[in-house]
Amino acid sequence: MNQVIGKSVNRKDGRAKVTGEATYGAEHQIQGLVHGYLVTATIAKGSIRTIDTQKAEATPGVIAVFTHKNPPKVFKPTNNWMTSKIYEARLPLSDNTIHYAGQIVGLVVADTFERARDAAQQIQIEYETQPVEVNAQQANYQKAKSMFGEDMEYVAGEFETGDFSAVDTATVEATYTTEVEIHAPMEPHALVAHWENNDSVTIYEPTQWVKGSQRTYAELVGLPPERVRIVSPYIGGGFGCKAFPWPHGILCVTAAKEIKRPLKVVVSRRQMTANTGHRSHTEQTIRLAANKEGKLSAIEHTAKSCTSPVDVFTEPCTGITPVMYTTPNMKLKQELAVLNVGTPTFMRAPGENPGMFALESAMDELAWELNIDPIELRLRNETKEHQRKKLPFSAKHFAECLTTGAEKFGWSDRQMQPRSQQQGDLLVGWGMASATFPALRSSVEAKVRLLDDGTAHVLTAGNDMGTGAYTVIAMTAAETLGLPVENIRVELGDSMLPNGGLAGGSQMTASLTPAVLAACQSVLETAQAQNAQEAFAKLRESGRAAYEATASSAPGEEGKKFAFNSWGAHFCEVTVDEEIARLRITRWVSVMNIGRVLNSKTAASQIRGGVIMGIGQALMEECHLDPTTGYPVVYDLATYHFPAHADIPRIEVSFVGEPDLDFNPMGVRGCGEIGITGVAAAVTNAVYHATGKRIRSLPITPDKLL
């Protein structure tokens, strides 16, 4: 055993992807397919006084125009996190009210995409316009309501006065802000809805939650789930914005029923800047107090974020605070304001990411104030337990991440003064920050089939949004069955398959691979074989076509004994050409503790992807809104900046620790999100070391370095 797990294995789906063989949602070719184009609001607050669709309807090729006056029939879903969920509680075209710029106000269906787009341009809308609120700095913040049952305020210890100066040597109080970041995966939001006989529908749509999507669309169209099929074999990046139906998806599926034709709707890049999710602007204030040895006596963390008028989403920044550093006094508070913007949502490490930017920046500031090495400061304050759950962490190797990273990076050579390292005319800075993300898993099933041709099939309605799920599932099966990875066929992303759970919260691998392990063991038991070869021999003898077994895996009592998190540390080097405000990241080392590493190649790739996305947040990502109309003033991937190759140095990734067998039988914790946490702080900490300038407001565009 253990021949494959942990090795570097190429992606099972890699060839299909690079050759174009992989078919994404809107690429499915269906006879008679027609095209929908979204009409979106050009004001951010008010209502539609008149909407004239006559001209559009008379345009050649137009099949139908839907507006709030004739919305396609839709049923209100339960809309909770457990059974069904839509991103935006307001159903599309439900009335004439406008809540944000870019809100969908119509759908034009035509025989070609170009004709639908052209007709959409012909629709005349007169608005009643009201003043908009799109400025996060001037918004009216209120205490945020709980999203997942945990109170958004928390106090431990003594915070009566909030004054710790009498007993402590050092205090840090600082406010950190992050800008609106829009979801911009390579594959845009796009789907095809294909109805048969008015009572069943197939939806080809990228979704991070196949079964959830099935249940949700079933509720929306008033059918039992088995009459709704979701096909989502490939996802061109999800990052949190492809887990639930958005208004355009609901509109596509319901309109397709009315027009009795298969319908495709593709959201344009311009439209995606407004109506398919973003990470809210955040403003966080951190107060730290510590004695001269650096032992923390108090942490206060207040976070403000914004939501849309039509749903509630709080960027939960303070969730990381009780897991990072031990302190007797802790106060957490989340506030939320409503702006005339599209609904914000999960974006890679929602909450953890901006939260770690603030906390890890503040820890760096404290380290400078106390003249203690920032690694040492973190080691002195590590907590062995989750301070809110009061449970010990399982298989925690945070300290090893710090020390291993420091060694690989050469941290001991660091000059302990800002502006002390130079390379020619460039200032050189070294920075580090911690990383963390909770380890989650959910209840899932997998089916394994051994066939007489000597292959094994693994089937489950999970999915692979570019993370490497196909490959780690195949590796798990290969290891358990004693077969080469090439002989395993994995089928994902189809709601006809057993429940594969949600690819979100970094839980797909941790949820699915234990189920795959159990299903493989079960199929061998069924065959009464030690390994697949024996089973194949029995198949040949008996003339049977296949052995099959389904198994499930779910979290159990372990959550009452332990808290589960993954851990990491980032180290980076920046150079700053101060005169011309040119910042470059020149070196990066990340060390992660994620339990068992199944595929060293795709796991490292996940971490790298997180680091790159974090560098984008640190240096360039920001979606500005026009102050009058509330409309984003970025409109495509050339104007909404995220990193190009030239922005990214070599990223060295390594892993420490042992399998976390208290967490699940595979010992694996997810790694999709942890890579991005702490990245921005590592960069701003390095910029401080290089220049003596503390950047507390992301992104670090050149104007902030002047």
Next chain:
Amino acid sequence: MKNFTYVRANSIEDAVSRATSDRQAMFIAGGTNLVDRLKVFLDEPSQLVDVSRLEMKQIERTNTGSLKIGALVTNTALANHIEVRRNYPLLSRAVLAGASQQIRNMATVGGNLMQRTRCPYYYDTAFPCNKRQQNTGCPATTGMNRTHAILGASESCVATNPSDMSVALAAIDAVVEVEGVQGKREIPLIDFHRLPGNNPERDTNLEPGELITAVILPPLSFSQSGVYLKLRDRASYAFALVSVATALEVAGDKIKTARVALGGVAHKPWRAMEAEEFLIGKAANKSNFEQAAEIALQDAQPLAHNGFKVELSKRAIRRALAVSAQGGGLA
């Protein structure tokens, strides 16, 4: 989107004649900017006259020692041409600083001169825009204007010209050769693009129907001192916040000729003539470069969000001139 006809011009005369008789016609070559604009309804031509197959793809030395670049030479071919690299290194670097390899492979020299602003208000018909439609207003003046102009703008338009190539051409004193029904004429590059004034819908001084046929680079004895410095929000594939093209001719310890052109700051590539004149006869030193930078930006009128461009431009000029004074190269 209005339907349009598509025709392949079979000669320059044919192209010019079609575009002169039909004022709604547009030329298309690489299409890297125009096709994008068509898709979002910024342009609604009656016909597209495809000039991409015409014979304007040569780079040749003229008998006056100039280098004549055919209008259909791709950006990639221009940047990589041995004579351009040897004799106009700042042009090669400016072109390579723009767009992406794939876009440069398609984009032509003539098209690069004709590309329009990426002002987000211009780019979405949801906003009014004087450049798209006269007298509808300019939301950029009161909106988000971090990337907008600080020099030569007007109340009606604060957009910037996005081209890197044009900034280098301005510094080189290049000349644009155009052909219309009246025949050929030459327009100095620095007069080719316009300031917005009350007519921001016009980016250039081309007459209706005129086609760019070539760009002429005069000999430049001190071209080795050329520098193109582009400062932007990411390391590649981003338009300039500020860019600077410089070259210096130094005789003895005195500057004999100076060239300073700016990009990302105005509706056209911006030659800082007064700064150049100031430098003539002065020593090539830091304090003179600082003063030249001050002079270049003395008329700057920043908007609410782009004040940083004034300081960034000054610093970019100082740096570029300092590198030019040391013989040119990467800044």
